Structures are given as structure tokens and as C-alpha cells.
Amino acid sequence: MKTRVELYLFIDALGWNIVREHGFCRELLPYQAKVRTQFGYSSGAVPTILSGKTPREHGHFSCFYYSPETSPFRWMRLLPLALMPDALFNRHRIRHRLAKLIAKRNGYTGYFELYSLPYSHLPSFDYSEKNDIFAPGGLRKVPNLADVWQRQKRRSHISDWRLPSRENLRIGEELLRQGKTDSLFLYTAELDSFLHFHVSEPERVAEKLREYERAVMRLLEAASSSGRECALHVISDHGMTPLAGACDLGRLLAGRGLRFGEGHASVLDSTMARFWIFDPQLRSRLAAALADAPGHFLSEAEKQRFGIDFPDRQYGDEIFLLDPGIQIAPSDMGRRPLPGMHGFTPDDSDSDAAFLSNVEPAEYPAWIGDYFTLMTSGGTDGRRG
Ligand SMILES: [Zn+2]
Known part of the structure; x- marks a missing residue:
């Protein structure tokens, strides 16, 4: 009996617009x-892919959330900040x-980074991705792909996200050639870093996509060399929105005398500012400070629609989301805006993710x-052949 291999090739930031413009893997x-993206960043979208749940259900959204009692950075309160030259201590390395x-x-064991969050802010925050979210039990609140594939006793392989994309593709090819694995999830994140810098350079994007096309061809060849059919599905998490402008939100807040730690705490992600408000009187000042900024405070209905209506408001009481293409700069994620960014409203077409396959699915993912x-x-379960 000939068994069919199920291969899911995850290409981070392969947006629907780019797939269509470049005719990626059309044949x-x-x-x-x-495919509609999950609002947020990879820290929320990848757990959604791995569990089929919204951030409200799996508990992951952005990296940092206010929790001074459990902060792994508590000890930083003791740092002699005045003696730490910014130019040295804030170097990325x-x-x-x-x-x-x-x-x-x-x-x-998870993807753990400090980004550009000021040392003086860090002791107020805990971090969401402390565990390896791909490993069995990695999502704690809900089962993930590894849990389910293990339970289904599949002969499976899930890439190590720490490895370079090229290496993960090479391992995938090797496993396909050996013919002993039935379900594979190959993780590649290189296109995301590439598009953050080159999204508006069509020729370079085309060249990069050709590399991925060749990778798809090699995977299909490897599978057929073992005499098996291969259902190859490319899946992505979000698109990439070209830079349309930057907004110095920190300056707008400071202009109204809103200082971190005085009645509120905040994290300025690249495309949204999240606020925890301890002094209710601050709300009107906050609204006034951002009245002319190119964005809006998410309504409760939007939070519900985006699956981020956390009952304990873990990731902020209020979220101010920038208009598509406008980045917060400087933000707690970086000082300068990048040529491309994701994390805007899922309603904008540049945010759309993509699904591509060599077999027609019973139902397309929406x-x-x-x-x-x-x-x-079980519908496309490789073990049944
Ligand atoms: Zn990215």
C-alpha cells in the first residue's frame, strides 16, 4: 500500500498579496x-496556528504583559541605571x-528577547513565551500540534524553530527521502526578516520567492524518490505592510505629562500601544494625547472579533492600534521604523496570509x-494511504 505524506511548510510572512502578485508556486x-490572519504578532499568531485557538483561549498575544509580582526582571530594579551608559547597555548584542x-x-526554552524595552520598565512586566510553544505541552492552556500528533501516534516531525530555515528544509528533504515520516511541519522564518527590509523591492522579492519555489520542488522530489505521494501545503501567518509613515507616540504621551509608572503602564509594540490604567482620571488625558494620532482605540467589539477579549485584561486595559502602514517609532520593539511591518488590522489586505496546496482541500482554511x-x-491522514 502506498502511503501519502502530509507536509505542512510554514513560511513566515508569505502574504496573499505577494503570492498573487508574483504568481508564487502557481503550477x-x-x-x-x-487566509485571514490572527491580529497581533508571531507571538500570538503562531500559537493560534499550533492550536486552532484564539489568543483569548491559548493565552498568548504580545510578548510583554504587566505583572510586577511575577516579572523575571524584578532584580533590575536594583540596577544603577544612571551609571549605565545608554550607548553600551542598549546595544542589541x-x-x-x-x-x-x-x-x-x-x-x-521559548523565544525570549528584551527588544528595546527600557531597563526601568522591564521590572513591571512578565513575558508570555517562556516555554517552547512547539514542544509537547508547550501551550499549557490548550493542546498544541505536537500533543495531538503524539496522541494520534503519527510518525511525525516538527522543525526546531531555533534552526535556520535552510537547515529545516534540508532536514525535511532528508526525512522525506528516508520515507519513514508521515506528517511533517517545517518551520521557516527567513522570509519574514527579509520582507521587513525589502517588501517594497519587487525584484528582490521575486528572487527570494524563486528560492522558495526551488525548495518546494526539492521537497516534492525527495518525497517521490521514496515512492510516496506527497500532499504539500504551504501555510503562512500574516502578510507584510509597507511603511507608510511613523508616529512618535511616546512624545505625544509625554506632551500631556503622561509618564510611565504614574497612574499607568504601557508597552509600545511596533503597531499598537497597550495601556494598563490604574488611575481612571488618566483616561481623558490619554484620549486627548492620542486624539490626532493616526489610529484608534480598539472597541470591545473589535477585541471580541479579533479574539483578544481577555477577561482579566492581561495584555492591557486599552489598545491603541495604528492605521495600516504607520509604525510607532521609536517603540519598545525598536528605535527606527522598518520598510515593512505586520501587526495591523486583519481587515487590511496587506495583512492577509496564504494557503497553497497541490491537493484540493475538502475545505479551504479561512x-x-x-x-x-x-x-x-483524519481526512488527509497519511497513515491510511
Ligand atoms: Zn516579522
């Missing part, structure tokens, strides 16, 4: 569809090493959480 993977040290000391159903359903 190799002719069954293609636009120093912060990256420090993050590694903290992760090691606390036994964290939202990135639907991949989970596809990946775990």
Missing part, C-alpha cells in the same frame, strides 16, 4: 487561497546576551487557526 501548488542569560538561569483542523484531521 506546483495550484490550490491557493487567501548586549540586550540579546542578557536575554540569553536570564532565559538560561530561569530554564526558559483563518490561520483553521490550519490546525487540517493538520490534525
Whole structure:
């Protein structure tokens, strides 16, 4: 009996607009569809892909949330900040090493970074992705792909997200050639870093996509060399929105005398500012400070629609979302805006993710959480052949 391999190739930031503009894998993977993204960043979207649940259900949204009691950065309160020259201590490399040290000391296995959050703010925050979300039990609140594939006793492989994309593709090819694996989830994040810088350079994007097309071809060849059929599905988490402008939100807040730690706390992500408000009188000043900024406070209805209506308001009492293309700069994620960014409203077409396949699915995924159903359903189960 000939068994069919199910291969899910995750390409971070492969947006529907780019797929369509460049005719990506039109012949190799002719069954293609636009997929609605999960509002937020990879820290919320990847857990959604791995569990089929919304952030409200799986508990992951942005990296940082207000929780001084449980903060792994509590000890930083003792830092002699005045004696720490900004130019040295805020270098990316120093912060990256420090993050590694903290992760090691606390036994964290997840994607753990300090980004550009000021040292004076860090002791107020805890971090959502302390565990490896791809590993069995990695999502704590809900089962993830590894849990389900293990339960289904599939001969499966899920990439190590720490490895370079090229390496994950190479391992995938090797496994397909050996013919002993029935379900694969290959993780590649390189396109995301590429598009953050080159989204508006069509020729370079085309060249990069050709590399991925060749990778798809190699995977299909590897599978057929073992004499098996391969259902290859490309899945992505979100698109990439070209830079349309920057907004110095920190300055707008300071202009109204709103200082971190005085009645409120905030995290300025790249495309949204999240506020925890301890002094209700602050609300009107906050609204006034951002009245002319290009964005809006998310309504409760929007939070519900986006699946981020956390009952305990873990990720903020209020979220101010910038208009598509406008980035907060400087933000707590970086000082300068990037040529491309994601994390805008899922209603904007540049945010759309993509699904591509060489077999027609019984039902096309409409939202990135639907991949989970596809990946775990018996309908395309490789073991039955
Ligand atoms: Zn990204």
C-alpha cells in the first residue's frame, strides 16, 4: 500500500498579496487561497496556528504583559541605571546576551528577547513565551500540534524553530527521502526578516520567492524518490505592510505629562500601544494625547472579533492600534521604523496570509487557526494511504 505524506511548510510572512502578485508556486501548488490572519504578532499568531485557538483561549498575544509580582526582571530594579551608559547597555548584542542569560538561569526554552524595552520598565512586566510553544505541552492552556500528533501516534516531525530555515528544509528533504515520516511541519522564518527590509523591492522579492519555489520542488522530489505521494501545503501567518509613515507616540504621551509608572503602564509594540490604567482620571488625558494620532482605540467589539477579549485584561486595559502602514517609532520593539511591518488590522489586505496546496482541500482554511483542523484531521491522514 502506498502511503501519502502530509507536509505542512510554514513560511513566515508569505502574504496573499505577494503570492498573487508574483504568481508564487502557481503550477506546483495550484490550490491557493487567501487566509485571514490572527491580529497581533508571531507571538500570538503562531500559537493560534499550533492550536486552532484564539489568543483569548491559548493565552498568548504580545510578548510583554504587566505583572510586577511575577516579572523575571524584578532584580533590575536594583540596577544603577544612571551609571549605565545608554550607548553600551542598549546595544542589541548586549540586550540579546542578557536575554540569553536570564532565559538560561530561569530554564526558559521559548523565544525570549528584551527588544528595546527600557531597563526601568522591564521590572513591571512578565513575558508570555517562556516555554517552547512547539514542544509537547508547550501551550499549557490548550493542546498544541505536537500533543495531538503524539496522541494520534503519527510518525511525525516538527522543525526546531531555533534552526535556520535552510537547515529545516534540508532536514525535511532528508526525512522525506528516508520515507519513514508521515506528517511533517517545517518551520521557516527567513522570509519574514527579509520582507521587513525589502517588501517594497519587487525584484528582490521575486528572487527570494524563486528560492522558495526551488525548495518546494526539492521537497516534492525527495518525497517521490521514496515512492510516496506527497500532499504539500504551504501555510503562512500574516502578510507584510509597507511603511507608510511613523508616529512618535511616546512624545505625544509625554506632551500631556503622561509618564510611565504614574497612574499607568504601557508597552509600545511596533503597531499598537497597550495601556494598563490604574488611575481612571488618566483616561481623558490619554484620549486627548492620542486624539490626532493616526489610529484608534480598539472597541470591545473589535477585541471580541479579533479574539483578544481577555477577561482579566492581561495584555492591557486599552489598545491603541495604528492605521495600516504607520509604525510607532521609536517603540519598545525598536528605535527606527522598518520598510515593512505586520501587526495591523486583519481587515487590511496587506495583512492577509496564504494557503497553497497541490491537493484540493475538502475545505479551504479561512483563518490561520483553521490550519490546525487540517493538520490534525483524519481526512488527509497519511497513515491510511
Ligand atoms: Zn516579522
